[in-house]
Amino acid sequence: MSQMQNVERQLREMILGLEVGPGEKLTERWIEGRFGASRTPVRAALLRLETEGLVGRDGRGWTVSPINLAELEQIAVYREAVEVAALRLTCAHVDGSAIDVIEAMLDSCDENTAREEWHRVGMDFHIELARLSGNEFLFRAVRDAMTRLSRARWLEVRDEAALGRAWAEHRAILAAARLGDADEAARRLSDHISGSRHRLVTSLANDRRGLRARGFAVVAA
Amino acid sequence: MSQMQNVERQLREMILGLEVGPGEKLTERWIEGRFGASRTPVRAALLRLETEGLVGRDGRGWTVSPINLAELEQIAVYREAVEVAALRLTCAHVDGSAIDVIEAMLDSCDENTAREEWHRVGMDFHIELARLSGNEFLFRAVRDAMTRLSRARWLEVRDEAALGRAWAEHRAILAAARLGDADEAARRLSDHISGSRHRLVTSLANDRRGLRARGFAVVAA
DNA sequence: GATACCATCTTGGGATACCAAATTGGTATC
DNA sequence: GATACCAATTTGGTATCCCAAGATGGTATC
Numbered sequence: 001m002s003q004m005q006n007v008e009r010q011l012r013e014m015i016l017g018l019e020v021g022p023g024e025k026l027t028e029r030w031i032e033g034r035f036g037a038s039r040t041p042v043r044a045a046l047l048r049l050e051t052e053g054l055v056g057r058d059g060r061g062w063t064v065s066p067i068n069l070a071e072l073e074q075i076a077v078y079r080e081a082v083e084v085a086a087l088r089l090t091c092a093h094v095d096g097s098a099i100d101v102i103e104a105m106l107d108s109c110d111e112n113t114a115r116e117e118w119h120r121v122g123m124d125f126h127i128e129l130a131r132l133s134g135n136e137f138l139f140r141a142v143r144d145a146m147t148r149l150s151r152a153r154w155l156e157v158r159d160e161a162a163l164g165r166a167w168a169e170h171r172a173i174l175a176a177a178r179l180g181d182a183d184e185a186a187r188r189l190s191d192h193i194s195g196s197r198h199r200l201v202t203s204l205a206n207d208r209r210g211l212r213a214r215g216f217a218v219v220a221a
Numbered sequence: 222m223s224q225m226q227n228v229e230r231q232l233r234e235m236i237l238g239l240e241v242g243p244g245e246k247l248t249e250r251w252i253e254g255r256f257g258a259s260r261t262p263v264r265a266a267l268l269r270l271e272t273e274g275l276v277g278r279d280g281r282g283w284t285v286s287p288i289n290l291a292e293l294e295q296i297a298v299y300r301e302a303v304e305v306a307a308l309r310l311t312c313a314h315v316d317g318s319a320i321d322v323i324e325a326m327l328d329s330c331d332e333n334t335a336r337e338e339w340h341r342v343g344m345d346f347h348i349e350l351a352r353l354s355g356n357e358f359l360f361r362a363v364r365d366a367m368t369r370l371s372r373a374r375w376l377e378v379r380d381e382a383a384l385g386r387a388w389a390e391h392r393a394i395l396a397a398a399r400l401g402d403a404d405e406a407a408r409r410l411s412d413h414i415s416g417s418r419h420r421l422v423t424s425l426a427n428d429r430r431g432l433r434a435r436g437f438a439v440v441a442a
Numbered sequence: 443g444a445t446a447c448c449a450t451c452t453t454g455g456g457a458t459a460c461c462a463a464a465t466t467g468g469t470a471t472c
Numbered sequence: 473g474a475t476a477c478c479a480a481t482t483t484g485g486t487a488t489c490c491c492a493a494g495a496t497g498g499t500a501t502c
Contacts, residue, residue: 002455027483038457039484040264047265051272060464060484071357078358081306082299089298136292137299141362223485249454259487264454281454281494 003037008045010035015054015064016150023066023217026055053148066217069201072152073221076197079145083126083193084186086133086142087173091182098132099178106170118163119154125170129177149200155211156203166196224258229266231256236275236285237371244438247276247283274369287438290422293373294442297418300366304347304414305407307354307363308394312403319353320399327391339384340375346391350398370421376432377424387417 011031014020031042046062049055056065102125109121123146130142169192176185201221204211211218232252235241252263267283270276277286326346330339344367351363390413397406422442425432432439 004455029483040261040456040458043261043265043484044268044455047268048272051269062484074356074358077306077310077356078303078362081302081359082362085298085302135295135298137295137366138302141299141303145358225485248452250452260454261486261488265485283454 002041004041004044007031007035007037007041008048011045012049012052012054015049016147016154018151018154018216020064021214021216022064022151024064024215025058026062026064028062052144066219067152067155067204067211068219069204069221070219072149072204073197073201075145075148076193076200079126079142079149080190080193082138082141082145083130084189086130086135086138087177087185087189088182089133089135089138090129091177091180091185093134094178094180095132096178099174102128102132103171103174106167106174109167122166123150123153129173152200152204155207155216156200157207158199158203162199166192169195223262225262225265228252228256228258228262229269232266233270233273233275236270237368237375239372239375239437241285242435242437243285243372244287245285245436246279247285249283273365287440288373288376288425288432289440290425290442291440293370293425294418294422296366296369297414297421300347300363300370301411301414303359303362303366304351305410307351307356307359308398308406308410309403310354310356310359311350312398312401312406314355315399315401316353317399320395323349323353324392324395327388327395330388343387344371344374350394373421373425376428376437377421378428379420379424383420387413390416 020026026046028039028042028046031037031045032039035042046055050057054065055062057063105121105125105128109118127139127143127146130139133139169188173185173188173192176188204218205221208218208220241247247267249260249263249267252258252266253260256263267276271278275286276283278284323346326342326349330342348360348364348367351360354360390409394406394409394413397409425439426442429439429441
């Protein structure tokens, strides 16, 4: 694989994995040294990650995008619109076996599963569900939104009960979709995303002090 | 302004203005010479335009994205979802003066206005309407979708009657929004976009031969 | 005449050198 | 001690050079 894609992938993982904190300054030369690449691929990677919203310009330099509560709320509204639209499309031409695959993803998580894995599967559920719509743009929109939400969800303090509730909601959405009941599926998905947004923003707002103590820049709503 | 932004802007205009045809091959060296810049800013511009969907990779090289009828239909579905969501948000907190500004845009077009201008205002109507939602992501989604549709709309053969009908629909949408009637506004916007999509795809599908004759790559639905 | 093969050229990916602007750190002045 | 100012360093933007992979075109062979 090309250096360019390597740097991009590794840097993205570092950012999403919070190995570099939100708000932290990045210099092209540091990235260069960190990944043993020259500036050309580093620049390409930064330009790409900028369009994903993971890094941004800070005057002349680069910064890891801070966690922005107002932005998170807007993304939640955005993803609700596109996810519901995608789900309605899917309901219009249900494919039971495709739903089975997604249900199997949910089943793969049990009490022995690492927190990290629950987190990943929770995102993939929404991404794969959107893919079923067959609409490339709705799918990309959901995937990009989930990427932007990813760091925040990682920071969220979620208890067992919350995870269980989320999984139950996921299953209810799939059940409605399987029956082709678009209105019911849409309503459940809307509620799920609204609730998820509320818990996320509340959790982060409450823990802002703790996050800042870890050196993470958090912008208020 | 930096070279990077200059090359990006100029190349984008060339592509959107069909000065370089859909499907045409691009070499970094040609762009370099064309705009008197070196390869670094040229590469940055290409990476950016790639995320906008205006250029794409063709094996090792670059290509101006062809007109893809299937993609245009998907974009129409996508924009309907986000535009309607944005409009519903706007209706929830109507601002009459903001609506006035958009209505003034429509008024600025009359029988003496150049075709090119009608085209531009027709896009800006949707973009500015989305901006009123206050949601940055819905706004960007609409703007990006309109950018992707832009070349196709430019190719569309639109008669006076079609333009007049579109403007009437625009006004009806604004009227409903002004009253805060979200359902009515959403329904009219949906119909407007559906009709617009139908006319666009029909027109392009019928004229495919003519487009190919002009050297434009057109991918079937 | 068709085809397989090879030399050549072209092209994008990467590395490096250079520059201007901005930041930084220290120093002199009040 | 605070501040204004200047030199040194850092950093992103740009230009250029090199390279390997792929496209091209001509040629020899059948």
